Amino acid sequence: MSPQPLSPLNCRDLFDCDGVIWKGDELIDGVPQTLEMLRAKGKKLVFVTNNSLKSRSQYAEKFRSLGISVSQDEIFSSSFAAAMYLKLCDISGIGALLNVQVYVIGGEGILEELRLAGIAAFGGPGDANKTINLKQNCFVEYDKSVGAVVVGIDPNINYYKLQSLEISLDYCPQQFVYIKDLYGYICAGCMVAAICGSTQKEPVVAGKPSTFMMEFLLKKFNVSCSKMCTVGDRLDTDVLFGQNAGCKTLLVLSGCTTQSALQDPSNNIQPDYYTSKISDMLDLSGA
Amino acid sequence: MSPQPLSPLNCRDLFDCDGVIWKGDELIDGVPQTLEMLRAKGKKLVFVTNNSLKSRSQYAEKFRSLGISVSQDEIFSSSFAAAMYLKLCDISGIGALLNVQVYVIGGEGILEELRLAGIAAFGGPGDANKTINLKQNCFVEYDKSVGAVVVGIDPNINYYKLQSLEISLDYCPQQFVYIKDLYGYICAGCMVAAICGSTQKEPVVAGKPSTFMMEFLLKKFNVSCSKMCTVGDRLDTDVLFGQNAGCKTLLVLSGCTTQSALQDPSNNIQPDYYTSKISDMLDLSGA
Known part of the structure; x- marks a missing residue:
């Protein structure tokens, strides 16, 4: 139909x-009245x-700044979804016992949601200024604590991050969670296509x-x-x-x-x- | 056999x-004597x-610095191959008449070889420090002069470059040349897998x-x-x-x-x- x-x-x-x-x-016009x-x-x-850049609390703050009252419980972001997925994989339980950490390519929102879920994580904006020496004998050191990686849109994407991610995926028997991100930019999907290609591992998609x-x-x-x-x-x-x-x-x-895109055969x-x-x-x- | x-x-x-x-x-041991x-x-x-980071003349210089005399004519780099491919596509001829430029993700070597082939090019290390505002209404401006893109290994890869590349590939009826790059790093192939995924365009591979x-x-x-x-x-x-x-x-x-990798079934x-x-x-x- x-x-x-x-x-x-x-x-x-x-x-x-x-x-x-x-x-x-x-x-967008009329939104507050409609929600009311x-x-x-x-x-x-x-x-x-x-959009995984923000955490639920950061989204609640954005709603507030736009004059709309929305509680954190009413917000379901892909950053939160990734954290919940890994929590269900028991990264927070058995993982914590084994000192497992999650490597993140993406925004602060992912790190915040992972920590709220009791999951140790690093990367994200913290690796924004890291560089790598491209001499053929110099490799990024492999962090053996990495038990999973989460990839979302990352405005600070760089070679160091891509290299760290590839090495993590090559060496650890981990979960690989990919956040399908917002439209209009080179999205996380790009990086994930790249990483799947080089590591032959398929990600679990956490977002819509x-x-x-x-x-x-x-x-x-x-x-x-x-x-x-x-x-x-x-x-x-x-x-x-x-x-x-x-x-x-x-x-x-x-x-x-657009309506014409919707109705296009x-x-x-x-x-x-x-x-x-x-x-x-x-x-x-x-x- | x-x-x-x-x-x-x-x-x-x-x-x-x-x-x-x-x-x-x-x-590597014994190389100069072997070549002699x-x-x-x-x-x-x-x-x-x-390895597309260097041009042929830069490789000749590297040989010299290692005590081996090799002329530029004996060197065939993927940066040169990309330039020759685009020259054969007449980017230097008809392209120049139409003020067509090539957008480069990669090292200085690609830009140098393109210029030597009479092809206008930009990007590469010049975009190393460019950033992008991730607000949903802000887009990278599309440069209508871009008629082809070349992608090689890029130690300065960033979000601005990926976004520029995606937009170039979305909007122009161009050639898309991909340089299969050296082993051991997140290679150009990663970025290309990404870009193919988001633009549905298949690249021409210039390297081995x-x-x-x-x-x-x-x-x-x-x-x-x-x-x-x-x-x-x-x-x-x-x-x-x-x-x-x-x-x-x-x-x-x-x-x-390794020998065992060679002999692995x-x-x-x-x-x-x-x-x-x-x-x-x-x-x-x-x-």
């Missing part, structure tokens, strides 16, 4: 996403973002559209998929994320997807509904 | 390679390297084992494959390079390949001959 324009009957519980609430540091209306109707909101993230959400909030609607501006992450789990899906055109990801921006729900609610 | 230890009858014209002559900044003996026997020598490099060599030196032997320390570049062209191949164990690249180091030829020559 081709996607339907949003109509009043379609409003359900929903997840909101990066690019739907704000663009960069600016709120939904809360007033008793909807539970969860904000799911694939991975099923791990959805299963965790469903368990945490104790809801069934049929009671949820994912709302997002991207077909290949947000909409696919909802569809993979059997949720309803709403595409908003306020972000990176080459597009094979069809949301249940689409609308120009989430505040269109205000009109439908009779508010 | 499984590879044979080197014997006197097998000595023929040959190419030498990076890792066979030196390791880092140190000559081969020249005395009338052998033509060509030094083929996949590409057939372009060999065809160019055969034409330049006006010899047939049957008169040549490739000598190298890597199975998947040096030996494959020779085999793809129908040359004889000699693997030396003085670099990154999982290895499916078999050289015609192998020996511990090129100076073993001194004994065989009766010198």
